[in-house]
Amino acid sequence: xxxxxxxxxxxxxxxxxxxxxxxxxxxxxxxxxxxxxxxxxxxxxxxxxxxxxxxxxxxxxxxxxxxxxxxxxxxxxxxxxxxxxxxxxxxxxxxxxxxxxxxxxxxxxxxxxxxxxxxxxxxxxxxxxxxxxxxxxxxxxxxxxxxxxxxxxxxxxxxxxxxxxxxxxxxxxxxxxxxxxx
Amino acid sequence: xxxxxxxxxxxxxxxxxxxxxxxxxxxxxxxxxxxxxxxxxxxxxxxxxxxxxxxxxxxxxxxxxxxxxxxxxxxxxxxxxxxxxxxxxxxxxxxxxxxxxxxxxxxxxxxxxxxxxxxxxxxxxxxxxxxxxxxxxxxxxxxxxxxxxxxxxxxxxxxxxxxxxxxxxxxxxxxxxxxxxxxxxxxxxxxxxxxxxxxxxxxxxxxxxxxxxxxxxxxxxxxxxxxxxxxxxxxxxxxxxxxxxxxxxxxxxxxxxxxxxxxxxxxxxxxxxxxxxxxxxxxxxxxxxxxxxxxxxxxxxxxxxxxxxxxxxxxxxxxxxxxxxxxxxxxxxxxxxxxxxxxxxxxxxxxxxxxxxxxxxxxxxxxxxxxx
Numbered sequence: 001x002x003x004x005x006x007x008x009x010x011x012x013x014x015x016x017x018x019x020x021x022x023x024x025x026x027x028x029x030x031x032x033x034x035x036x037x038x039x040x041x042x043x044x045x046x047x048x049x050x051x052x053x054x055x056x057x058x059x060x061x062x063x064x065x066x067x068x069x070x071x072x073x074x075x076x077x078x079x080x081x082x083x084x085x086x087x088x089x090x091x092x093x094x095x096x097x098x099x100x101x102x103x104x105x106x107x108x109x110x111x112x113x114x115x116x117x118x119x120x121x122x123x124x125x126x127x128x129x130x131x132x133x134x135x136x137x138x139x140x141x142x143x144x145x146x147x148x149x150x151x152x153x154x155x156x157x158x159x160x161x162x163x164x165x166x167x168x169x170x171x172x173x174x175x176x177x178x179x180x181x182x
Numbered sequence: 183x184x185x186x187x188x189x190x191x192x193x194x195x196x197x198x199x200x201x202x203x204x205x206x207x208x209x210x211x212x213x214x215x216x217x218x219x220x221x222x223x224x225x226x227x228x229x230x231x232x233x234x235x236x237x238x239x240x241x242x243x244x245x246x247x248x249x250x251x252x253x254x255x256x257x258x259x260x261x262x263x264x265x266x267x268x269x270x271x272x273x274x275x276x277x278x279x280x281x282x283x284x285x286x287x288x289x290x291x292x293x294x295x296x297x298x299x300x301x302x303x304x305x306x307x308x309x310x311x312x313x314x315x316x317x318x319x320x321x322x323x324x325x326x327x328x329x330x331x332x333x334x335x336x337x338x339x340x341x342x343x344x345x346x347x348x349x350x351x352x353x354x355x356x357x358x359x360x361x362x363x364x365x366x367x368x369x370x371x372x373x374x375x376x377x378x379x380x381x382x383x384x385x386x387x388x389x390x391x392x393x394x395x396x397x398x399x400x401x402x403x404x405x406x407x408x409x410x411x412x413x414x415x416x417x418x419x420x421x422x423x424x425x426x427x428x429x430x431x432x433x434x435x436x437x438x439x440x441x442x443x444x445x446x447x448x449x450x451x452x453x454x455x456x457x458x459x460x461x462x463x464x465x466x467x468x469x470x471x472x473x474x475x476x477x478x479x480x481x482x483x484x485x486x487x488x489x490x491x492x493x494x495x496x497x498x499x500x501x502x503x504x505x506x507x508x509x510x511x512x513x514x515x516x517x518x519x520x521x522x523x524x525x526x527x528x529x530x531x532x533x534x535x536x537x538x539x540x541x542x543x544x545x546x547x548x549x550x551x552x553x554x
Contacts (some may be wrong), residue, residue: 014219023208032199049211053218110400115200118192137189140195165188172183172191 004068012059019056029069031075035119036134037080039087039127047083051076077139081149084131113172121171128152129164136161205480292359342470367553370399372411373524374549380417382438382539391416395547405452409464413444415544417543433479440535443471444528446506457514464508468528472498475535495536503532520551 005027010018030051034044054075062071122130131150135141136157141149143157150157183191376393397411418439448466455461475495510524524547534541 016215019215020212021209023211024203027203027207028199028201031201032196035199035201036196045207046209048207049214052211053214056215057218113195115195120196122192122196128285138193165185168188168192169183172188 005064007060008059008062008064008068011056012062014056021050022055026069026072033073033076034080036138037077037083037131039123043083047079048076050083051079054079074158077135080134081131084127084150087127114148121168124171125164125167129160132157132160133164133168205478270534323515333379341454355485366517368401370397370407370520370551370553372397372399372549372551374522374524374545376526376545378415378417378543378545380419380541382419382421382541386420386422388420389418390545391418391543393543393545393547395549397551399450399551405455407450407452409448409450409466410446413442413446415442415444415543416440417442417541419539419541421539433481437478437480438475438535438539440541441473441474443473444504445469445471448506448508459514460512462510462512464506464510464524464526467502467507468504468506469502470498470500470504470534471494472500472535477537493536498535500530500532500534503529503534504528508547515550518553520553521549522551523548 004022004025007018007021011022027048030048034047034051035041038044038047042092051072055072062068082157124131125133128150132146135146136143143154143161146152146157147154152160274435274447288437372395374395374397376395377390378393379387379390381387392412393415395413397409399407399409401407416439418437420435420437422435446466447467448464450464452460452462473496475493475498477493477495479493506526508524508526510522512520512522514520526545526547528543530540530542533539
């Protein structure tokens with residue numbers, strides 16, 4: 001974190017070189033979050049860039065005595081949720097062509113499942129299921145918080161989580177792989 | 183797999199991301215930042231460009247100012263310099279010196295003007311009124327001691343006299359047209375800097391590098407000179423697919439940065455000269471000594487698995503492998519100093535660097551030359 005301090009100060013002053021350094025430093029971390037919320041890589045990059053733009057714009061509000069990573073993660077997740085709300089309007093328009101290709105789990109056994117395969121499986125979940133699953137299972141939010149964040153009821157949150165897990169199980173089981181599309 | 187096991191399985195795998203940095207994403211982000219913060223001060227690249235434009239502006243302004251200021255009084259001025267005499271004063275002084283063989287007083291402009299006024303011949307006075315810069319050749323009689331003040335210790339040249347019908351003065355003075363070689367100097371040393379664009383593909387031009395040039399020049403003729411020196415360059419360039427075929431898998435592109443010592447040997451021809459400015463063309467050959475090369479090899483993004491890797495090399499040498507072409511303009515700022523602008527182009531005749539790339543460079547040197 002000591003090495004990060006001059007980069008943060010330079011980025012806060014608008015120095016492009018420092019902004020680039022910060023971007024490179026947190027690119028993989030930010031993408032790892034964004035990819036789980038997005039339907040594909042392009043959307044993930046869009047969410048990431050919105051998040052970095054907020055970081056660069058509001059870096060002067062960051063408390064240097066606190067770690068940067070949680071602050072950055074919070075911004076990225078908020079950006080992902082904004083993206084979720086915007087995408088809800090168009091979610092019914094998603095066609096089959098936008099469903100990412102699922103990994104061939106007959107070749108890749110569950111124990112040998114790679115990160116990119118897992119991301120593809122998560123991205124193949126419907127938007128509402130994917131978002132609730134991310135917030136609950138990976139971010140640690142409770143159903144009440146999720147309901148408030150997404151403007152849905154607690155029951156809907158629980159229902160979406162249940163269906164997300166159900167679909168994940170199906171996709172992670174090779175013999176049920178094709179049923180996951182249904 | 184129950185709910186908890188499923189969540190843990192996904193969480194564990196998701197916490198081990200294998201995501202490589204993709205420079206294309208930063209380019210997109212950089213574009214967004216440019217739109218969002220158009221007034222923000224730019225990075226080094228923009229600073230270099232603005233510094234270059236600023237220097238260019240200053241140089242052009244300086245040249246124009248000097249040209250304008252010298253335009254009015256250059257033609258018919260009597261130069262207040264002890265080394266420059268009017269024709270008649272030179273006759274008078276030399277005659278006195280030769281006949282009386284004593285030390286002559288130092289001639290200044292204050293001395294010169296009354297002397298002119300006392301000139302008995304009206305014709306001579308008229309001639310003096312339109313005397314241009316007069317430069318004096320050494321006295322023919324080598325047995326006489328050199329004039330301590332009137333005759334300087336540098337090569338002295340002919341004079342211009344507007345009264346064309348008058349024969350050139352005798353008594354050891356030769357009056358000729360001026361030599362175009364700048365002030366008769368044989369050597370010069372110059373220091374200049376340049377923003378430099380380097381590329382292996384003309385379609386892949388990107389950010390500029392820079393060069394610093396320490397140049398030595400020796401005149402072998404009034405219009406011809408030999409040039410050498412040392413140039414330190416930072417070259418940055420990119421390339422698309424088609425390079426690095428030895429690598430498997432072959433990268434889809436690369437970003438190259440190298441630091442080079444360039445030893446040029448050029449010959450320069452001064453095509454157009456006048457008293458204060460010169461145009462020249464130059465050509466020659468360079469040797470490259472690669473101090474460091476860095477290549478970031480980029481691979482085609484595949485889902486989240488796009489990646490790049492860095493290759494570094496040092497010590498590659500390329501003797502007489504680069505052809506230099508340039509042209510330039512010099513403007514004299516004084517008897518010894520000149521300002522110079524020199525656009526140049528360097529093209530290799532063989533591959534440069536670890537990957538034998540056709541690394542071409544172009545830029546414009548801006549700097550100062552000192553003649554002696």
